[in-house]
Each structure stands twice: as structure tokens, then as C-alpha cells.
Amino acid sequence: MKKSLILLFLTFTFFSYQEILTAQTSKVSTQAELQEAIFNAKAGSEIIMKNGVWNDIQIKFYGEGTKENPIILRAETAGKVTIEGVSNLRIGGKYLVVKDLHFKNGHTPTKSVIQFKINNDSLANYSRITNCVIDEFTQPNREDTDHWVELWGRHNQLDHCNIVGKSNFGPTVRVFLNGNENVYNYHQIVFNHFGPRPRKGGPHGETLQIGDSYTSMTPSYTNVSNNFFDKCNGEVEIISNKSNFNEYRNNIFFESEGSLVLRHGNYCTIDGNVFIGNDNSEFIGGIRVINTGHWITNNYFYKIRGNEFRSALAVMNGIPKSPLNRYNQVTDVVVAYNTYIDCKSPFQFGVGTNIDKKDVLPASEIRSARPERMLLANNLVFNHEEDQYPVVNYDDVGGVTFKNNYLNSENKSDVSNDGIRTSVFEVKKISKDLYVPTKNQEDVYHGFDFETIKTDLFGADRQKQNSVGAITLPITGNPLLIQKELYGTKWFSTEASNYKPKTIAVSSAKSLVSKLKSAHSGDILTLNSGVYKINATLIIDKNVTIISSDKGKKAELRFATGVTGFEMHPKGVLNLENLSLKGDKTQDAIVTLDKNMSKAFNLFIKNTEISKFKSVIKAYKASFADTIAIDNSSIKDCLTGILLNTEIDAKGDYNAEFVFITNSTFDQVQSSVLNYYRGGYDESCIGGNLVLKNNTFTNCGKADESGLLIQNHGIVNVDFSDNTFKDNPVKEIAVLWGEKGQKPVNNTMSNSGEIRIEQNLKQKLMY
Template identity: 40%
Template sequence: MQFTYLWSFLFVALFAVEISAKEYLVKSQAEYQQVSQSLKAGDTVVLANGEWRNFEIVFTGKGKKGKPISLVAQTKGKVTLTGQSNLRLGGEYLHVEGLVFKNGFTPTGEVIAYRVNKQLLAHHSRVTQVVIDNYSNPDRFEADYWVAMFGKHNRFDHSHLVGKRNKGVTMAVRLNTEESRENYHQIDHNYFGPRPIFGSNGGETLRIGTSHFSLSNSFTVVENNYFDRCNGEVEIISIKSGKNQVRNNVFFESRGTLTMRHGNGNIIENNVFFGNGVDHTGGIRVINAEHMIRNNYMEGLTGYRFGSGFTVMNGVPNSPINRYHQVNNVTITQNSFINLDHIHFAAGADAERSAPPINSQFSNNLVFNQNNQDPFSLFDDISGISFKGNAYNQVSSPKISQGFSNQVIKVKRAANGLLYPTNLTGVGADKSLKPIAKQATGVSWYEKTEPEVAFDSGKTLQVTPGYEQIFSALSKAKSGDTLSLAAGHYVESKKIQLDKVISIVAATKGQVTIEFLGTSLFVIANNGSLRLVGLTINGKEAPDYSGNALIRTAKWGMYKNYRLSIEDTQISDLDVNHSFSVFDSGARAFASQITIKNSVFNNITGDILRLNKEADDLGIYNAEYVTLSNNQFSDVQGALAKIYRGGRDESTFGPHLDMQGNVLSNVGKGKRNKSKSAVYLHGVQVTNIANNTVENSAGVVIEHTVGEPISVVQDNSFKATPAPSVVELHTGGAHTAQLKNNKVL
């Protein structure tokens, strides 16, 4: 009887707890503030569907295991936080789900923070199925995090982070207090969508720790995430703490590497890297001690130096905490390196980084290049790495022979999408490896869209000649549309502010003439990109001002990358006053691609491309890829291109210049051309100047700064023109450029 009574009492008590949990539907910030003050374990706050603008959510309370306090959307994806909104969590066993942040930016240092302040952190809390979409500060160099994890035993999962454009890590695990170290956080099943090239340091996607606390352990698990074209900078994931596990993630066409930058004892396993031949795609970079790197698969990666397919760094003897600690006791085993352009050992070796890897092993790895090329580059002594049980694919004169079999290897793609040898066992990644699918990450209710609108992807609008016809047509166009200009004469009196992706194409090549009456014809603003094809443009009617530009960006404040393409176009008579340029970039504006091909330029008093506004030497620059091919330039008083990247930061890959097949006549000799050059390149990381004819012009001036820039100047003809000049500004000594088969007449 007593037993029955006791169970009845317990049942009633448990039932009372259950019915005490409450659910609150709130429809305003005031209602939220009212109910949020007295939440108890098991309670749920439901945000009503709609737009919540300028809402700084502070979500606190003490839930219990199995009975969290919850903050959820009424319908997942239908609650949008806009303007200057954010979310801060503090307490225990809190649960957040279903919110979307877009059309704004955080007013503080984080969009989502697992703390309210330094004293009130979140523990045992979960944020799941949230979206942060292009929620970027309009000042590109105003730093913030999108997600910052503090406290212990927290989880961030099944969420969608895409399009961060301003400075700062997309997601950071912070170890700056004792309460946040040895945190055992879990980061899983998230979709880290495309992050555009940032063009400076500060564009990591995920960072665990900082150098200051890097000798502390974090015990964070990062698993089953999809990193899709995360191109911010050289470090996709930057590990700056110890005892973390990064496993079962996919890196798709992402420029940069998973980097063990600081900290010891990390486990990197079962990750898959698909480069697909995309420029600067990398794999894993190894620094520090006691790491285990096993059963990873890397294919089609093109990166080199610090961004190579696989990199083992040199360290600094007795390194300060923020530099490079020596690689020591690292195990690299059972990995597949398939069609990698570069594997670098003892990378970064120089007078400072003079400590090569020690006490480490490289075993049972598959190194397969279909072209039978040896991907290894050795920059210092590697006797501190033992090699055993590895396999090459018939490499002639391999740089590392001990510990490798060198034979014909045949591979076949398995059902999991990975390549495996069919005539060899015991090497490379295991066949049980299953790359997580993109659709298995993030949220199911929010579309994973392409990162940028393609040119000519929309409708074609027919435009007839006349006054302000282009301006009028553009007001009706949508991003991706093409304006097809009928033959005839067009006059534009207004500056065309371009906040769309637009192509302007002559219906009949060479039969469309455009004149403009302003100091510029086009001003590329945020969301804008421009493609000109088959046009004839002259500046005869431009106003008599110095510093005009046919095309310019907004002078300040752009935070979205743009593209510019000029094809089969004639541009002339930009000469009404001095310094009249074709294109002039504003400060902090950044082009992912500028292409000029098959075009003719003559009688111009300024520069063709002015990409030199970042003169504060902070490692910032104005364009990633500049391509000039098969053009004619004559009587240009300024330079063909001025590209400047100052400072000594090594976190970026660009700028790049590819200049081939052009003809230059009387270029760069104007008295206001301070560079005294036809092409001026300062800090450009990749340069290819080939098969150009340069006559009666100023010279090519290349100034090497940081990193190991690749500069090739070959098969050019220079007549009545100085030979190319290359100087090493920081290292001194002989330059590293390749000057080959040039004719200086």
C-alpha cells in the first residue's frame, strides 16, 4: 500500500512539473521583454511570424537537462531579424531555433553570442536551424563575428551561414576566460555557404581560440559541416587551441586551408576536400605538435605555399606564442592526396622560420597524380619526418624515395564519389569514408543559392538610340539582364549608378556610339557589376574637369565585391582635361574580377586601370584578378595598370595580373604619371606578362613585397622602352622574377 502511495505521489509531482511549463506567443519586443524576465525550466517563448526590426534579443534563464528554456520561431524561417538586431544567450540549458538574420547587421561585436556579458555566459545551450544571410556591416573593415561561442558544453548545429563580407571571423570559439576553456563545444551539420574573397586578413570562416590562449585546450568538436566556396582568406578554419577534433567535414572549392595555426594535440580525420581545379584551393596546413592527421581525402587542389594541397611548416626556434611553433611528433597517416599540384614540406623556411619538422611520421598515404608529376617541394631538412608504407603513382625522380613504393597505380571512383586504387591496398583513405552531402547540412527550409548573379542570366531588353536611353532602360532592368543597344548614337547626361549586374551589348558590333556629359558614365555601387561588349565610347562631351573617369566605383563604403568586363569595345578621347581615366577604384572597393579583352584605347590622359587606393599598407588591395588580353593601347599618358598591395600580411592570395597579347604604343609617358611606368605593380602576388608588344612607352615596374610572389615576364618585345624593372623591397638581393625571352630594342 505504501509502495502504491509513493508512486502515486511521484506521478503527481512529475505531472505538476510538466503542467507548470508554459508557452508564450509574443508579437512585439515589449511583450518579449515582459515574459523573458521570469522564464523557468521547460518554458518556451514563441516569436510571432514576421519582421522584427532592430531587435536586440537578450535570452537568459536556467533550464534543466531535458527541460531547456526555448526561444523559437512560430514557423521556422518566417521570423526575420532585420536592421540592427542580434541575439545574446546567458544561463544554462537554453535552446534557440528557427530564426533568420538578414537585411541588416549587428550593432555589437556578434550577431549571435553565447554570452550576455563577461559575467553571464551560456552553458549546455543549443542554437539550431538558424540562418544568417549576408548580414554584413556596410563598412567592410568594421570587424564582427556572426557566431561567437563562449562558456562550456554548447552546441551550434544545422544552421546556414552565408555571404559574410565585412572583416571578422564568420564563427569563433572564444577561450578568453577560464569559464570558456576546455569547453567541449559541438559544431555540426552546418552549411558554411560562400564567403567572398575579402582581399585582406580577417576573412576566416571558423576560428577556435586565439594565439594568446593557444596553449589552452578547447576540446571542441567540428563535424559533418559543409564548407562551400569559403574564400575569405588563406585560413578557412584556423585552429588556435589544443585537443580539438575536426572530422567528417567537406570542403568544396574553397580557397585556403584547414590550418593548425596554434595549439597542440588536435585530431584531423575523415575530412574531404574537393578542389575541382579551382585556383588556390588547399587542404591541410600543419604547425605545432602532437597532431593526428588521418584518413582525410584531398582531390584536385591547386594551391601552393601556405595554401597548398598539404603543407607542413617550418617553425621559429623558441617561438613567441603568436609566431610559428615547430612541428613536433605529428602523425600523418592513411590520407589520400589525389591530383594535388603541391605538397610542401618545411614550408616558409627563412632566416626566422629555421626549425624544420621533427619526430614526425608520414605513413600509408596515397600520393596519386594522373600526370605522374611529383607534387612534393622541400624547403629545408626533412630528416625529422620518417616515411613508411606510402605509395607514388610512377613518379620519375621522386624528391622523396624512402618509404614510398613507386609503381603504376590504377584508380576508380567509388559510390561515395572518391577515387581509390584498384591494384593496391593498405594506403590512402578508407573506403568507408562518406562525404556529407550539402543538402544534409544547414536547414531544409532555406534555399542554398549561388553567391553571385551571373552576367546575361536574365532577360534581354531592347534599347533604341537617343538621349538618356541607357539610363531609362537600366531603371527597368533587373540584376542579370542584358541591354541590347540598336545601332546608332546614344547620349547620357546623368551618371548611371549601377546597383545591378548588367551587360550592355551592341546588337551590331561597332555600330553603337556612346557619349556622356558627366564626370563619369558609370558608377558601380553595392550589388553592381558591369559588362560592356561591342561598343564605341568617347569622352568628347565630358565636362572640363581633371580626374574624370569613364567608370568608377563608389568613392567609399562598398562592401560587396563587383566584376567589370570590357570586350570588343573602343574607348577614345578621354582628354578634355588631365588625369581622365578609364576606370578608377574607390578606397576599400574590391573587384573579384576585372577583364579587358579585344578592345582598343587611344588618346587618354589618365590611367586605364587605377587600382592603387589602398596605400595605408595594411595588406588591403582593390582587385583579385586582373586580365588584359589582345588589346591595343595608344597615346595613354597614364599607366595601363596601377595595382597596389602594401603591408607585410600573408593571409591573401592576390592580386593577380594576367597580361597577354597586348600592343602598347606611347603609354605611360605623361608628366603626371608619378609611377613613371606603363605598368606599375606593387605587392602583386601572381604576375604573368607575356607576348606583348610595347613601343615608345614607359617600362614595366614590379615591386615585390611579402610572400613568395610569382612574377613571369616573357616573350615580350620592348622597343624604345626600358627593360622591365623588378626589385625586392623587403628582402633585398636579387629578384625572384622570371624574365625570359624578352626583346629590348
């Protein structure tokens, strides 16, 4: 991407921040020494923290450096100073630089890990955090909110950092704009590696938020350029823009389940970014547009296959005269010179329209204001497999002008005027994920102010070589879309380790307990057949597989009275295969911690019998499973079944993202066979997924007070098919959510109540 710019930037960085030989360099090894060094620091001072673990330390770094002589706080060796425990860093003053620190194994006691202010009287300006890592420095309780980097003041910079693994509430990085001290900030957020950030299950999982709904009129001028957003799956908004005049340039959005969302604020520039999806995910999105005056140019989209909110270009309907915190109408937005390769229906308009709900929602919630004075021009759409619907319009698009957009499929969309032209052209693969037409399509439209779109995605001068789409020919220099070495530090990586899992044979309950404890994450415990009488709960705090060595003869784990079977800890991944789990109805089979479930767990159960438990799976409040998959298993004679129903705050959260229950039997589960619940509603996340397919339910639900066999209240995505229900004494088998397209398919029911579809769920609005 625009390599000359990058070089310029690196050069600038080199000269301006290269250590300057100064009279005053202090090397410190204790908190007291650090404090004293900070107290004594002057322009040009350098404070070096000795290598090692710095535990439970709250650093307040303040001082007044100068442009030529900043005050520097750094690690003795980059990456060898770790900040751990209950710790944080606040900076206040001018021309301060912090570098080379590694935050891990801990969390902040305040609302932020790194904060560009000490307090309201001491903000940071012209200061910089660089070459640092914040690595799973997440709150023990996922429901506790924090931010990992808070930018305040003006002219600050966050660069070359890795920020990974935030699983609790709150945007990872947040720019604050409240107060004149924080507007016109010109912050630089550049060359960072963000993510992966795991799915959060509910709102407040943005990777970057700039402003809030109260600053939608505020000039920000934050520059977010050349960052790598790597599987940032926290929620539907990877970036939530909530202020004006921000620039997003040359960033990579790699397989991130969300979009760059222009939620509030106006006049943003989104230029030269790369959005990469894949064949499997409908959750990876592109750019979602709300508000006025944005320019979206030179972006490259590959395999973005999402729909509505998550389409490559999602243009929302606004609320007429919208309240400050809701949806303004889209006006005066320009989308030009973008390329869409193998994206599904990349242009979607009127997204979020809910005119049909005007009888059930207040007028101030009805999104009926269509885009006005919007221009789509010179965009290129290519699909290797024909996509005849480049445009999806959920509402009228009369306010959108199309000019000189080219696609290679026949266009059967409602919108098929002369501005969307089908043309025969070929593309060529230039590098990984990058396809470029074999020749320039030079018939471009010259819109108002289009002369300001000077270059293409790779920085080529459009006055010399021009074409529809993000890339013009010839491409000179390096055509790689992603050069990972540009982003984050050089000394930290989230790449998978090289550990080779071991298979460990187990033949007694005692050895099961001890081997489980000593196993390395990834190991497989194989159990000889026979009965294992377990007297202590099995703790799962790593990825472990427990499997019978003889597929035909299942090992039986028999849990003593009152002893919980498995206890899932943060990041625990439990694979059970070919086992039999037995209780005596006094214990739960699989339970989460009742607090401090800081990170998600996963559960995969295959060919396994589970019987005589108080509950099969029980998730405590604030716990979250990314995936629970039960396949080819039987659940029998239990008091309750699978309980994922503790998020009752009506704030849009839920206990599990994906629940697959397939090819299994449920027999004599007395109540709550499955209770998978989402309270409240907003549109910030995937909203839960239930696949209930090809199962048989017999004699279940007789003690259930709800009268419902399967409870899936508020879960957005449901596949309910090919199941058999027999002799279940319930009023209804399930209530499906019509608005979300849920419907039962090919289920067989006898003596078991009905499956009902409710079009509009009764919901408490969250705002």
C-alpha cells in the same frame, strides 16, 4: 561518413531538444512582448516569435533552463521570422535554445551578430543555436570588423545553420578562449553549411577561428564535425586553429580557396575529412601544419592542386624558439591513412622556409626550424596522370619518417626512400569524386598509438579490414562523399535561382536609364547603334550586360560634362561589349561608391573603346572587385587609366583579386596607366593577380611622377607577357617581384624604359 555516428547524433538531438509540452508557451509579436516573455521565462518556457520581419532589434535572451527543460526561443515557422536592419542576438545563461531564425538585409551594430554572451558577467553555457540562417548580414563598410557568431562560455552548440556571404573583415565564426570561463569549452560546431564566403582581398577572412595567438597554450576541445565548407574563399585559412585539443572530423571542404590551418595550438585531431578541389584552381588547399602533436588521419583529398601554403599537406618550417604569435616548429605530428587522388605533389615540407632572407629579415622571422619526429605512414597517393613528385621539400626532411606510403607513379622526388613505395594498383570510381583502390593494400605500418585509429573514413573497423589510405574495403552502405541535405537548415538554399535572363532592346538614352533601373539581375540590354547622350550616372547594383545590337556598329555612350559614367554598387556586375564610351576629360568612366561598398563588384569589358575620361576605372578605399577583365578593347586619350590603389594602410589589403588586361591598346593615357597596389604584406590571401598579356602601350605615362608605366606594387601573382611598349616617356615600364617568380616574357619595348626585377620587395612586417 560514419553514418552510425550521425544517426546517433540525430537521435540525441531529437530527444534532447524536441519541443517539450510545457505549461508556459508565449507567442510574441512585438519587441516589448519579446522582452517581457524573456524576463518571465523559466526552465521549460518556450517563446515563439510571430512570423514576419523583425526590424532593428537587439535581442538579449537570458535565463536558466535545465538539461531536461531548456528555455526555447524560436520562430513561429522556421525561416519565416526574419531579423533585419540593425540587429543582433546575444544569449546568456544556461540551457537556452534559439532556432529557426533568419538574419538578412542588415548588419549588427556591435561586433557580432550572434554572441554566446550578453556581457562578461553573463555568458552562455550549455546553450544552442540551431536551424538558423545568417545571410549576407554584412557590414556596409567592408573594413568594419565583426564576427557573425561568437562562442563564449562552455558546452555550447552551433548546428544546422547556414552562414553565407560575409564580405567584411573578420572571421565568420569565432570561438573565444580568454578567461577560465571559456576554456575546456567542448563546444559543438556540427552539421552547418558555411559559405559561400567570397574572396576578401587581404587578411581576416577566415570562416572559423578558434582562439588567437594568445591562447595557443589553452585547452579548447571544440568539436568541429560534419560541416560543409562550401566555397569558403575568404582567405588562405578556411579554419584557423589557435588552441589545443580541437577535433575536426568528417567535414567537407568543397572548392574552398584555403586550408584547414593548424596555426597555433597543438594536439588537434583531423580525421575523416574530405577536401575537394578541381582542375582549374591552384588556390584550393588541404591541411597546413604548424606546432606539435597533431594527428591527421583518414582524410580524403581530391584534385588539390595547390602549392606551398595551399598544398594538400603543407608542413611548415618554424622559427626557432618562436615568439608566441609566429611559427612554432612542427614536432610529433602523425599523418596516417590518408588518400590523395589526382592531387599535385601532395606532401610539401619546409613550407615557408626563408633561410635565404636571413640578411633582410630579423632573426625572429626566419623559418629555419625543420619538422622533427614527424611520421607519415600508410598514406595512399593515386594520380590518373603520372605525378612524379609526390614530395616537395623546400628544406631538409631528415626529421620526418616515412613508412609504408604507396603511390602509383614513379617517384623522382628528393625523398624517395623505402617509406614511399611505387606500386601498381588501380582505383575505381565509387561515387562523385570518390575513387577507391580495387583492393586493400594490407601491408600497413603499426606506429606508436596507431591502435587508436580504429576506423576508416566510412567508419569501418580497421581491426576487421585494414588498408593503406582512408578507405578500406568493402564499403558497406552509402558511399557518397557529400550529402548536402545533412548540412544547414532544410528551408534555405544558396543554389542559383531559376530566373531566365531577358534581352531588352534599348534605343535612347532615356530608355537606357529606365530599362537599366528596372532590369532583373542577369538581363541583357542591347543598344541600337548611334549616340546616347547620358546626363545621369548609370548605377550598377546587379548583374547587367550592355551590348551593341550590331557588332559592326558600336553604340556610343557619350557622358555629359562632369557626369560619372557607371557607378558600381555592392554586388554589381557590369558586362560591356562592343560599345564606345566617351567623355570630355571631366569625368570618370567607371567608379565605385566612395563608401559602403559592402560586397565585391565585377567588371567585364570586351571589344569596347573608352576615350577622353579623367579616369577609366577608379576604386575607392574599401571597395573590392573580384574580377576586372578588359579584353580586345582600346583605351585612349585619358588623363589616368585604371586606379586600384587606395588600400594604402599597409595591412595586406588590395582593391581587386583578379585583373586581366589582354589584347588591348592603351594610347595617350597620361599617368597611372595601371596602378594596382597592395600595401603591407602577409600570407593570408591570394594576394592579387595581374594578367597583362598581348597589349600595346603607346605614348602613355608622360605625366606620371612615379616614372613607372605599370605599377603593381605588392601584387603576388603577375603574368607580364607578349606586350608591346612604344614611345612611352617613362623611366621604367614596370618593377616585377623576383621572389614571387615574376618575370617579363616576350615583351617588345622601344623607346620606353626597362622592365626591372627586384628580388625582395621592401615590406613593412605586419606583426
